Amino acid sequence: MSKNILVLSQRNNVRSIIVEAVINKYINGVDAQSAGMKASGKLNPLTKKVLQEDNSWSDSYNSKSLSKVTDQHFDLVITVCDEANKNCPTFANSNAEDKKDTKVIHIGYEDIDKKNFSAFEKLLKQIKMEIIPIIRFELFE
DSSP: OOEEEEEEESSSSSHHHHHHHHHHHHOTTEEEEEEETTOOSSOOHHHHHHHHHTTOOOTTOOOOBGGGTTTSOOSEEEEOSHHHHHHOOOOBOTTOTTOOBOEEEEOOOOOOTTSOHHHHHHHHHHHHHHHHHHHHHHHHO
């Protein structure tokens, strides 16, 4: 059975989309989605470009608001910016035997929305190095 992850940021146009794509490409048995507390509705074009170069782009990736995913079950929620971390709602884990809330972890990344492409490449590399072992630990160990 696949594990479900929500990656939450403020605008859902760079960091959370990159984390979503990395998880979906590099971790088997996991389905990641992303959303924004105040979604911009627009993806930064450099986000798409860096993911295309990594062969991890999917046309399903888009900037969407938290309200689009609140009715779904998540095994783990990851906040990737301080604002999302401070304002993250509680997610009820309806599939858990003990009925505890879904675990939320914070892995903050710099906001590079206005930076050049090399910053996007650097962020992708950083996310790949950090997020994969964390997800494996949190969900499979």
